[in-house]
Amino acid sequence: MHAAWKAGLLAILAMAGCSSSEPEPKQPPMKVEDTVFGDLVGTQDKARDRTNEAMDAHRQALEAQINESEAPPAKE
Numbered sequence: 367m368h369a370a371w372k373a374g375l376l377a378i379l380a381m382a383g384c385s386s387s388e389p390e391p392k393q394p395p396m397k398v399e400d401t402v403f404g405d406l407v408g409t410q411d412k413a414r415d416r417t418n419e420a421m422d423a424h425r426q427a428l429e430a431q432i433n434e435s436e437a438p439p440a441k442e
Contacts, residue, residue, distance in 0.1 A: 398407050
């Protein structure tokens, strides 16, 4: 029984000696564009931009119609 304690203590000390005392330096995360997901992010941005452009064009057309309908009738 006493030998088992010594073996366990020796194993614990051996494992503790294998660990490093200083942490590894942290590397900054990669840019999304440099990963395999870069194309997906670019596609989302393009779709968002096109949608916003279409919404702006529709809004301008709608405002023009509203302004035209609210304008006083032209005298002949």
